[in-house]
Amino acid sequence: MDPYSYQWSGTGRVRWDLGVACCFNDIVSQISKCDLEIFKGWMDHENIFSDRILQALEDTIHKATQVFQNPTKSCLVMSGCGTSGRLGFYVSRDINKFLCRQGGLTACCDYLIAGGDIALLRSTEAQEDDPNLGRKVLDQLCAEKEYVLYIGITCGLSAAYVAGQIDHCLQNLDRFYPVLIGFNPLYQARDHQVENWNQTCASVFNRMQEAQSQNKAAILNPVIGPEPITGSSRMKGGTATKVLLDVIFQVSLHTVMGDTNRSSNNSSSRGTVKKLLNMYYKVLKDIPDRRQDDIAMVISAAGKSLNSNGHLYYLGKDHLGMLGLIDASECPPTYGSDFEDVRGFLQGGFSSWGNKEGDLGNSQNDISIEAFTKHNLLHLTANDTVILVGSSSVKEDDAELFNVWKEVKKTAATTVCLATNQSKSQVIDEGVNLQINLQIHWAQLEKYMEEFPTSLQQQIKNNLMQISTKQTLNMISTGAHILKGKVYHNYMIDLKLSNNKLFYRGISIIVKLLGVSEDKARNAILRSMYRMDDLTTDQTEAQISQHILNASNIPKVLPVTILLLGIKGCTIERALQTLTEYPAIRTAFQTLSKH
Template sequence: MRGARKYRHVIETPEPGKWELAGYEANLPITEKSNPITKEIDRADPAQIVQLLKECDAEIFQEEDDAIINYKRLYSESVLTAMADVAKKVQEVIKDPEDSLIVLSGCGTSGRLAFLLANSFNKLLKGLYRKPCYSYIIAGGDRTLVMSQESHEDNPLLGVEEINKVCEGKRRVVFIGISCGLSAPFVAGQLDFCMNNMDIFTPALVGLNPVNMARNDNVDGWNLTFRQVAERMQKLHEMRKAFILNPAVGPEGITGSSRMKGGSAAKIILETLLLAAHKATSNNTEVTEAYLLEILRTYERVHKITYAQSKKIAAVVKQAGTSLQKQGHIYYLGWQNLGVMGIMDATECTPTFGADFCDVRAFIGNGYKDLDNTEGDLTDLGLQYAVSHEDFLKNVLPSVTENDTVILIFTLDDDVKEVEKIVQQVKENTSHFYAISHATAGQYIPTSVKKLFPSLISITWPILFAEYEGFFLQKFQRQLCTKWILNAVSTGAHILKGKIYSNYMVDLKVGNSKLFNRALYILQKFTGRSQSKCLEVLLKSIYNTDNLTDEITDAEISKHIEIAAHMNKVVPTAVVALSRNCSIKEARNRLDCFPIIREAIEAILSSPGRKRSAHQIDVATAD
């Protein structure tokens, strides 16, 4: 039975899940546990996939339940208090921005979120004729905004170098480090630096694991672990000198894929507290819990409004999956900040699903002019960095075929005639084009545009607040709605392509130490072999050899990752080699007999001689 609820909710959240019970995958942090809701998502049809992801996303808004493990949740008093405390520190900078800065930093999805938020709130300040005071840091620099650069996450010293650059000459900095799993050394290095310079910095950590579940692995070239940094922050948090915002929101729908629920929850938390700070400043009042709750409830409404479109979302998922199955592509064409959401989703498919960068690609109106990133136009780095609509029309559209799916993402405040013009060109190459359209109450999509699309996900938003901040809240709501839809489309498409087994990303790119450890765990779970044996075969798969030299076995993990980042099917190959006790060459040959990764793994794991199903195998410690 669910415990008594403290707050009235807009949506119905799921009952407490198995993952909350003591002993459920006890050796894993929440963000790396598998979610019982989606344990058979690999067998689901498009409508079921969308429904399962809807249930997972609803867990963000669950309250804590005294009847089971007492994890802090989004609505827990301690979390709301910490959000208010950080908002008050932000408010101080907004009021007196001279030589002051609010810095958001992260890696991968978290870094892209930091970029999005810093730009959005600077625009809010400019609209009020206030001095912009936000900056962002993303591991790997601006190229990571449009192309995955996973390895930079592992370098805490690089994180320190970047924070020094951005904050040089500042007398006061509110630093917000985002790491959903409390795991990124890049962010840990920055938080440690802040705590060593408290005369200037007020550090805050945003993540989704308890501190005792923060990553505790040794970091190459550093003398601390993330957990040690977080534990030090916890002591300062108790004195209100540093702050940790880490509600539990449940495991991801696809195990460990923090681009999904993790990114959404971090977005909700940060936008809520930052908007509350701005609203309180405009009204010349204090930040209150009532401010925070008012904004959080609007995000619950976003969940309700988004998934009211489930049937139409499922239709797009089905077609996107068909495109990938036929070796086709998915293209997002977005306008303004919704174009950024497309870029975020597309970029994250490479490390998550082992996808090629061209499998899912995104383009934004005027390219880097609309992206408004610090380093400016990156097109000279290569075609994969060409992200404008003009780049799509010139470089990509000529090769688009009936096997491809194109999704246009816009609001009725954008240039709808331009949307119409692009659709007319796209439809000459493929009939599979869709739209995600956002309007405010009183706006209506032109009939000429509506008739162009075989399927249109059209969402109308109510006018929320009269204040200027309310306009930005609606922008953030549209972003979150678009994020949930695109996450469902790209995830569902890759599920239908066979890139997921149970709810595990079995063909992930081993691009950093977190993904290396995740790959190792997946091997243990599905083969029942010891960690040492799984490590041995994982290295054999990475180096494509059956003979591991001392040079390989003695190398640091960073070396293995450097090689693995350029290899395909590392984890599936290792699963086959471990399950069949065969060579790496034979394992790759067996995989080649199956065009679909999931089918290959299922055939291997269910073959004669295997006594236990993959889901019954506990992680072993010895053979």
Template sequence: MTPEKPITERINPKTNNIDIASPLEIVSLLEDCDAEIFKGWGKYPDIYNERIQKNIDAVSEIVVSILKNSTRNSIILSGCGTSGRIAFSIARSFNDKLRKFGITPCFDYLLAGGDVALFTSQESGEDDPVNGRDQLIKATKGKKKVLFIGITCGLSAPFVAGQLDYCLQHLDKFIPVIIGFNPIQLARNLPVENWHKTFLQVLEDLISVEGLKKGFLINPIVGPEPITGSSRMKGGTATKLILESIFVSALSTLHVKGQNIIAQLVLNSYETVYQNVYKEKEQIAKVVKLAGKSLNSGGYIYYVGWDSLGIMGLIDASECQPTYGACSPR
């Protein structure tokens, strides 16, 4: 019997003809797909699901406790490819915010393939759970308490699985969290070379401690990607808004007197942003058309930005060639 394909790897029927669509039709199709980030997909739990919201709120509370002793504690964000680049971007951004609040920065990131993977795809690094574990041990040496957040859109990356397994063996120090976008039963269950577990087996270990609030799975189902398997699209977007909702909520609780902005309110604001962005479909379509003309004539697309916006351009450009064969980052 053929195993059921993970939702993150399926074809989205909404975009079957995206390759022959006009620029305006392309933007409209992307709008329809992005709506699934907030409205959910099929019968599966969406981002506002009660269990998922409880886990997001619980993780936000843990962030508050970590930040109260940030010199001895740490928050580690880890992932492969785009997930790791988002980890880098968010860790950097929130460390800046902590400095402004007079708090010792305690965010750190781990990226499969190392820092060179910030700029170019390093596929082999994703398949090494032992290296992932070793990087985590090194990054958290001397820390008293560590909130580990592993990002793997397909619930599949061995690099993250090795780190999660280590955290679960050392729950006196680590609080593990996994963010992904498949149901538990569709997590990768294939043997990992030179390792003793599958991703699903480690994930089941995480679920066994979730009721004790010693670990958490945050896995809203946002549906298949507009371009099949390209989890840097909806998966990347959902990752960013979940993480930022957790951290913004925690910082507001810690530093805005008498105010407790729950994470769901931050998520609501992102949904408003989504709605407002697509009100400009015709303008976005003009940019899509110009970009297509440039690439079809042998030209380039240049990203020009500063600080965090420049980094987001880097993140987007770094995967355009290996994912879409579109262009090289400049």
């Protein structure tokens, strides 16, 4: 099962329908409240402050410390699929840069993502179904290392790619210490059979419990409740992932950089972990509260752009600019949007991106400011929205980005500055249409910072600015797609069913949305995937991988399914015709219901 099987229920819990949010401020407010459940927990399940979770964090911190102290013979690998893999890449790059800036420390973090580096920018979900590939690439990456701290990230405990790697770790515990990060209780781990494998995610993850009892593994799975958009782990799940990874490295680096008492003092370590978690809570609560109106105005502008067949562009530099690319990469698989609808561009292109495979080739994948200038700048219209991410860090000596932003402001596009501190550049901000200043009140956090050395304090501040920027970009792109009709009753009803996990997720969404049986939902989805009112025996009995392959270029699979099941006597032809006239599923459904 996914982390999305829970239903909103109970007094005092967050409850809303984002698909009919009455105003843009509601979208900001409700997503923010949902994010805070990372810290408050969900119902009676273990939360991030539970003793077992804190102990697993401490155990992982201890192992990370050992890697940082002996980087020649050991390494730390973060691995995942989609958003999880992108965040593993992002954090590994961030930590390596920090290590290289410190005297006597060596970069020793690495990453794996299902589909390889192209998956950092484009969705390649089919690779997520391959546990044998996951095992193979992990083995190749770590072949020369004597000790490996492996952190596998799968928010719904549902990625076979990660499960295959953890299975490999469990069979080689003399070399590997596996850590599982996810946000479901283990009994809800995905238990569907995986093609060409004799195990399931659930069987592998449950085996970790025995290894954990012997201090040979750690399971970090605080239950944080449903996502604001059911089925998408890019928001709350992604934010919780980054919080956990940041805290692990902040505390372990604190030990390595000179706090010799910490490695043997669990109570001191746990106290530091709690301080850090509370800082993240305060930032994720405070910024949306103070900047709700500003964020809402940008959501409105971005939504109007997408509804007018325009675009949402992110421009930026360094780590804050990278978050724009990550946010953009998540929109096609989540909302069924076109790759060009939401794009991110980075000063320095792939040389700044820092991925292992380097330049990923053709112009469609070019992420440089030069590419934006060549292919997009001259075509900007009033239907486009352009956001300068981390505008307060852009200086006149950042000539490429600085100059292109001056040209963007001369166009009819809506321009937005997303600043990350109070000291904004008047040259950058002058003449823009909208601004969001994600100013963090550092004075309120000083008491949490005192124990850290100065360089690590700055790293923590950078991490907090990153988490606030990620949250804000998620709100903007999510809100824009809500306004475009890509969300129905909090379900992402235009996701692409591009792998085994998403095929079953699609069935789950239809079952919950329409109250039909799994068999009925599956049959209607197959009718939509094959665009046939009557399926052949070969089609109904084919492997899921064959369904996915045949329907790889079929759009609006779930919207068509909803109309087929929700409207008596609806045919494929009638559903497609209605969706052509009324692209928003809510409007299409209401229109057909009247006839």
